[in-house]
Amino acid sequence: MIKKLLIATTNINKLKEINNILSDTVNSLEQLPSDAPDVVEDGATFLDNAKIKAYAYFNMYGMPALADDSGLCVECLNDAPGIYSARYAETPKKRIEKLLKAMEHVKDIEKRRAYFVTRLVLALSKDHYITVEGRVYGNILFEELGENGFGYDPVFLPDGFNRSYAEMSFEEKNEISHRKNALVKMRGLLENIFDSDL
Amino acid sequence: MIKKLLIATTNINKLKEINNILSDTVNSLEQLPSDAPDVVEDGATFLDNAKIKAYAYFNMYGMPALADDSGLCVECLNDAPGIYSARYAETPKKRIEKLLKAMEHVKDIEKRRAYFVTRLVLALSKDHYITVEGRVYGNILFEELGENGFGYDPVFLPDGFNRSYAEMSFEEKNEISHRKNALVKMRGLLENIFDSDL
Numbered sequence: 001m002i003k004k005l006l007i008a009t010t011n012i013n014k015l016k017e018i019n020n021i022l023s024d025t026v027n028s029l030e031q032l033p034s035d036a037p038d039v040v041e042d043g044a045t046f047l048d049n050a051k052i053k054a055y056a057y058f059n060m061y062g063m064p065a066l067a068d069d070s071g072l073c074v075e076c077l078n079d080a081p082g083i084y085s086a087r088y089a090e091t092p093k094k095r096i097e098k099l100l101k102a103m104e105h106v107k108d109i110e111k112r113r114a115y116f117v118t119r120l121v122l123a124l125s126k127d128h129y130i131t132v133e134g135r136v137y138g139n140i141l142f143e144e145l146g147e148n149g150f151g152y153d154p155v156f157l158p159d160g161f162n163r164s165y166a167e168m169s170f171e172e173k174n175e176i177s178h179r180k181n182a183l184v185k186m187r188g189l190l191e192n193i194f195d196s197d198l
Numbered sequence: 199m200i201k202k203l204l205i206a207t208t209n210i211n212k213l214k215e216i217n218n219i220l221s222d223t224v225n226s227l228e229q230l231p232s233d234a235p236d237v238v239e240d241g242a243t244f245l246d247n248a249k250i251k252a253y254a255y256f257n258m259y260g261m262p263a264l265a266d267d268s269g270l271c272v273e274c275l276n277d278a279p280g281i282y283s284a285r286y287a288e289t290p291k292k293r294i295e296k297l298l299k300a301m302e303h304v305k306d307i308e309k310r311r312a313y314f315v316t317r318l319v320l321a322l323s324k325d326h327y328i329t330v331e332g333r334v335y336g337n338i339l340f341e342e343l344g345e346n347g348f349g350y351d352p353v354f355l356p357d358g359f360n361r362s363y364a365e366m367s368f369e370e371k372n373e374i375s376h377r378k379n380a381l382v383k384m385r386g387l388l389e390n391i392f393d394s395d396l
Contacts (some may be wrong), residue, residue: 002326040334055394125323128200185390190281192387196327 003027003195005122006103008057008067010036018066021183025190032057046071046083046119047131058123066122066186070179072152074099074140075113076106085151096144096155103140112140116156116165116178120186129187134182149173201225201393203320206255206265208234215372216264223388227262230255242319244269245280245329256321264320264384267378272297272338273311274304283317283349294342294353301338310338314354314363314376318384328387332380347371 005026007018019029039056041049046069053067071085081088081099089095106112115137122130137159144154146166153165158176167171174180203224205216217227237254239247244267251265269283277296279286287293304310313335320328335357342352344364353364356374363371372378 051394071288123394124391125325125394127323127394128391132390164269189387189390192330192383193322193328195290196249196321196323196325 001025001027001194002064002190003061004030006030006032006057006061006063006065008032008065013170014068014179017179018095018183020188021180021187025088025187030061030063032061032178036060041069043069043083046117046133049083050121050131051123051129054121054123054129058126064122064124066120068118068120068179068182070118072099072114072116072118072156074103076111077102078193092151096152099140099152100142108140109142114138114140114156116152116180118177118179120182122186122190124193130186130193132182132185132189134178134180135184136176136178136181199223199225199392200388202228204230204255204259204261204263206230206251206263211368212266212377215377216381219298219378219385220388223385227258228261230259234258239267241267241281243337244315244331245319245395247281248317248319248329249327252319252321252327256324258260262320262322264318266316266377266380268314268316270297270312270314270354271328274309275300290349294350297338297350298340298353307337307340312336312338312354314350316375316377316380318380320384320388322391328384328391330380330383332376332378332383334374334376334379342381356390 007015007029009015011031015031023029039053042050043049043052049069050067054065057065071082073079073082089098103112115135118134120132124130139157141155141157145164146154148168148170149166156165158165161184205213205227207213208230213229221227237251240249241247241250247267248265250369252263255263270282271277271280287296294319301310313333318330322328337355339353339355339362343362344352346366346368347364354363356363
């Protein structure tokens with residue numbers, strides 16, 4: 001059991017989800033102070049970005065820090081938008097439009113393969129970090145379906161469901177999401193990692 | 199991937215087994231120097247003992263150190279011999295005799311439940327350690343069977359087999375052993391732990 005862990009996000013939904021999954025495994029889950037500075041995520045991979053963020057806050061606040069980077073990777077676009085998912089165009093609406101436009105030559109839904117990914121990095125100490133990845137595979141729809149969620153949720157049809165991420169309730173999506181998937185793996189690791197108290 | 203890890207044992211069979219299982223996951227598995235001092239394992243649990251040993255060598259040689267403590271726990275003896283398995287009596291033969299004597303009132307093989315356990319501790323840094331446990335459950339026989347293995351192997355009948363540990367070949371026992379079981383768990387954790395290279 002690790003005594004303290006800083007959750008390096010100010011997103012209230014992420015905080016809630018992380019708390020739900022990790023609160024039994026970590027003594028104390030700390031939040032970023034409200035004046036915490038932003039961190040520039042200029043890495044080349046999800047792992048780089050999560051690592052940059054985790055170590056930035058680890059160094060600022062001197063305790064193990066957990067950060068994530070997430071995105072959507074589309075097979076026929078060479079895994080774009082990938083790490084640029086949140087800045088692929090100016091607004092969420094424009095981002096979806098740009099994505100559907102880029103894929104319009106792919107008429108067969110089966111060939112519109114994609115996955116959402118969350119990469120988590122826990123900067124455990126100056127010397128070591130723990131990392132896990134969660135993925136959910138699916139297909140990109142031809143038009144938006146549903147009003148819930150955010151980002152690319154309205155055009156993502158997860159495997160095994162006949163509703164888009166945006167047609168699911170908050171709780172329902174959280175139950176199967178890429179982030180959940182990564183957090184459950186992280187919890188499994190944390191169950192075996194302890195403060196030495198030396 | 200962790201660059202270097204010290205295997206805190208001088209037992210050649212343990213070394214071989216650990217190498218087999220971890221060599222793909224750790225860049226360099228180091229052995230103790232031949233003049234490495236012994237460590238007094240005076241803890242009250244398998245975990246204490248493995249931790250004492252791991253941190254002793256971590257401090258001596260300044261790199262992550264993996265140590266184990268193993269033993270046999272017998273249900274009707276309140277988990278004895280437990281951490282005293284290797285010093286329950288003077289010689290291996292006397293230890294088995296003492297065990298069988300202590301259990302002679304338990305005539306039903308089904309009630310002679312026991313497990314072999316290996317507790318592994320990897321002293322990762324001054325601040326954190328990783329620990330996992332492997333167990334194999336079985337029953338204690340009424341007399342010794344087989345010539346292989348060591349310790350209590352001749353009287354331990356692992357669940358799902360009709361031969362004692364000592365009736366199995368070295369390779370066969372290693373394939374199902376409590377140590378194997380723990381090492382495979384440790385490997386799973388190490389796959390997600392990396393040197394930060396900061």
